[in-house]
Amino acid sequence: MDDFEALVEHYRPRVFRFILASLRNRETAENLTQDCFVRAYRARDRFRGGASVSTWLMQIAANLVRDHESSGRLKFWRRMLASSTDASEVEDWIPDRRMSPEALASAKEQIEAIWKAASKLTERQRTVFLLRFVEEMELLEIAQATGLSEGTVKSHLFRALAAVRKELR
Amino acid sequence: MSGHLSSDKISAILIGDGAPGELSHARECAMCGAEVETLSAALGLFRESVQEMSERRACVAVESHRGAAWVSSLAIHAAAIAGIVVIGSIRPVMNMVQPVATYLIAPPLRPYVEKLTKGGGGGGGRSSIDASKGALPKTSPRPFTPPRVDPVESKLPMTPTIVADAPLPKIDAANFGDPLGRLGVPSNGSGWGGGIGIGIDGGVGVGKGPGAGPGTNGGFGDGAYRAGGGVSSPVVLLRVEPEYSEEARRAKWQGVVELQIVVDERGVPQQMRVMRSLGLGLDEKATEAVAKWRFKPGMKNGKPVPVIAVIQVTFRLL
Numbered sequence: 001m002d003d004f005e006a007l008v009e010h011y012r013p014r015v016f017r018f019i020l021a022s023l024r025n026r027e028t029a030e031n032l033t034q035d036c037f038v039r040a041y042r043a044r045d046r047f048r049g050g051a052s053v054s055t056w057l058m059q060i061a062a063n064l065v066r067d068h069e070s071s072g073r074l075k076f077w078r079r080m081l082a083s084s085t086d087a088s089e090v091e092d093w094i095p096d097r098r099m100s101p102e103a104l105a106s107a108k109e110q111i112e113a114i115w116k117a118a119s120k121l122t123e124r125q126r127t128v129f130l131l132r133f134v135e136e137m138e139l140l141e142i143a144q145a146t147g148l149s150e151g152t153v154k155s156h157l158f159r160a161l162a163a164v165r166k167e168l169r
Numbered sequence: 170m171s172g173h174l175s176s177d178k179i180s181a182i183l184i185g186d187g188a189p190g191e192l193s194h195a196r197e198c199a200m201c202g203a204e205v206e207t208l209s210a211a212l213g214l215f216r217e218s219v220q221e222m223s224e225r226r227a228c229v230a231v232e233s234h235r236g237a238a239w240v241s242s243l244a245i246h247a248a249a250i251a252g253i254v255v256i257g258s259i260r261p262v263m264n265m266v267q268p269v270a271t272y273l274i275a276p277p278l279r280p281y282v283e284k285l286t287k288g289g290g291g292g293g294g295r296s297s298i299d300a301s302k303g304a305l306p307k308t309s310p311r312p313f314t315p316p317r318v319d320p321v322e323s324k325l326p327m328t329p330t331i332v333a334d335a336p337l338p339k340i341d342a343a344n345f346g347d348p349l350g351r352l353g354v355p356s357n358g359s360g361w362g363g364g365i366g367i368g369i370d371g372g373v374g375v376g377k378g379p380g381a382g383p384g385t386n387g388g389f390g391d392g393a394y395r396a397g398g399g400v401s402s403p404v405v406l407l408r409v410e411p412e413y414s415e416e417a418r419r420a421k422w423q424g425v426v427e428l429q430i431v432v433d434e435r436g437v438p439q440q441m442r443v444m445r446s447l448g449l450g451l452d453e454k455a456t457e458a459v460a461k462w463r464f465k466p467g468m469k470n471g472k473p474v475p476v477i478a479v480i481q482v483t484f485r486l487l
Binding site: 016017020132138162165 | 176177179180183184186207208211215219220224
């Protein structure tokens with residue numbers, strides 16, 4: 001908590017990644033990441049060490065995402081951009097480019113399917129899903145970060161995976 | 170354990186919440202193991218893809234914006250040009266612009282004024298005796314030598330003339346002189362500038378100029394009458410109030426401008442002269458206004474004649 005700059009340096013990519021995956025809009029993600037650290041800085045005295053710093057930051061980020069989603073602000077634009085930006089550029093985000101064309105196509109399909117599944121989830125379900133499978137957080141950490149019970153987290157994850165499985169088939 | 174794992178069980182394994190029995194089944198059963206494998210591989214791809222997406226933000230962000238910027242720049246310019254064209258073609262705007270474009274100031278049309286021929290003249294030799302009676306000299310378009318009662322001997326005599334185109338009174342006399350003068354000792358009169366009489370400037374009589382009589386500027390007789398003595402004064406028919414000049418308004422300047430004008434036979438003011446000036450542009454404003462005035466001309470013997478009038482224009486701030 002003393003070296004806030006180092007903390008930002010260290011956790012910024014992670015927070016940004018989570019928010020970007022949640023909203024799929026770079027500009028908003030940048031802004032909300034900034035907001036997240038501003039809030040963290042203001043609330044740094046209240047951080048008791050009950051959870052890890054990363055969980056605490058993810059909690060703030062998840063709240064910001066939820067506020068943003070519920071405010072409905074920029075929804076129209078996001079929807080417009082989401083269809084153009086990400087669907088066409090999914091290929092760019094495929095990590096290993098030395099795959100065979102077939103494997104590449106298959107990977108692209110799978111990633112698109114998961115995005116599609118994620119887009120159909122509720123905000124809470126998606127948040128839980130991203131925290132688990134992108135940020136690879138433990139169930140307990142997710143429960144702390146989202147303020148849900150562990151059971152609720154689990155049921156959200158079941159739903160999310162069912163949706164993913166459905167899209168992958 | 171019989172049968173394969175349900176979807177929920179597989180999900181539980183993926184979540185990391187699988188029971189030991191389920192985990193061992195997934196390891197042993199090729200089919201269930203493959204399903205878990207496929208799903209976790211897909212989720213892994215997804216994770217890496219998101220990671221990739223968030224890390225390569227800068228360059229892509231710039232690229233995607235550049236495309237958008239090009240389009241929006243074009244759109245904004247097109248909109249701006251279209252806006253100008255549309256606004257310019259709206260009737261009220263055109264109406265507003267047009268008067269500025271074709272602003273023609275009609276010059277004040279004033280009736281053509283012939284030069285008043287009814288002038289007069291005067292002169293004299295600064296003598297203490299009044300001019301003596303005598304004949305008027307001949308007329309010529311331009312005077313060269315003013316007439317004198319006592320012609321000077323010269324090698325190249327020049328016939329003295331006056332400027333007049335009106336019928337002159339004929340006096341049968343050997344010498345030149347003022348036709349209205351008295352008989353007596355020959356004298357050029359008390360005027361000055363050559364000529365005969367009490368006027369100035371080389372004519373004959375009491376006026377000014379090379380003519381004869383009480384008027385000015387050549388000719389015979391009186392240029393304009395003064396009211397009184399059988400001459401009625403002109404009456405104002407149309408009065409135009411003068412405007413205040415901006416400077417005078419700012420300086421809160423008030424007072425009276427006195428103008429002397431000649432109201433001609435048509436009732437139009439001529440020969441305006443400022444007798445008493447106020448300054449600060451008020452003289453000009455007064456002259457401007459009075460030039461638009463119209464009069465019933467002054468009458469003499471039932472005929473309209475030019476009459477001199479003095480007009481006081483009062484400027485007062487409310």
